[in-house]
Amino acid sequence: MAKPRHSANRQSPIPNRQPDTLTTLRPKPATVVALYPGSFDPITNGHLDLIQRGSALFDRLIVAVLCNDEKRPLFGLEERIVMMREVTRDLPNVEFGSFGGLLVDYAAECGASVILRGIRAVSDYEYELQMALMNRRLRPEIETVFLMAGEAHSFISSRLVKEVIRLGGNIGGLVPPSIEGRLKRRLLEETEPE
Numbered sequence: 001m002a003k004p005r006h007s008a009n010r011q012s013p014i015p016n017r018q019p020d021t022l023t024t025l026r027p028k029p030a031t032v033v034a035l036y037p038g039s040f041d042p043i044t045n046g047h048l049d050l051i052q053r054g055s056a057l058f059d060r061l062i063v064a065v066l067c068n069d070e071k072r073p074l075f076g077l078e079e080r081i082v083m084m085r086e087v088t089r090d091l092p093n094v095e096f097g098s099f100g101g102l103l104v105d106y107a108a109e110c111g112a113s114v115i116l117r118g119i120r121a122v123s124d125y126e127y128e129l130q131m132a133l134m135n136r137r138l139r140p141e142i143e144t145v146f147l148m149a150g151e152a153h154s155f156i157s158s159r160l161v162k163e164v165i166r167l168g169g170n171i172g173g174l175v176p177p178s179i180e181g182r183l184k185r186r187l188l189e190e191t192e193p194e
């Protein structure tokens, strides 16, 4: 007698999918809007590199500045946006905004289906993974995309740039020249007696 081709209790080769994985993916929108969030206090050449890459990949890129005075930023929110506009004038699909609540809610408000983040080194990975998974849990339809800035920018952070300039070090090549000028002026203001 010929063997039956399928036995009734044979396991399906396709395991059950988790409800929060592929089933939540949406078809690609006609216009892909990406949101690049951060403090940008101030914008560095690493941020600028990522904005240029994002602008080349997505139809629209919205750079979203976190509005959080608890971090005691060196530059005000509007000032940070003005500085970023200055150095991205050649990128017509880059826009700017600010947000104060949940990042994913702001992304949804903007019609963004992608959150863009930069990874510089392995040390960034754990924090970024946590944020990306939390954001996915909150709004599974929004994907986080990680890009690496050019290796020449992989060690730059706004925090270190501010520390170096405060201590009299050279920050040439770490921030755009116009930002370097503004940083120097701001730190002079900080040290001038009232």
Ligand code: PNS
Pocket (backbone or CB within 6 Å): 037, 038, 039, 040, 066, 101, 102, 103, 104, 130, 131, 132, 134, 135
């Ligand atoms: O440049 P930064 O400071 O690393 O940016 C951090 C930022 C703004 C991406 C992060 O603090 C953020 O998303 N804040 C919004 C609050 C939020 O949505 N939290 C829950 C998800 S982790």
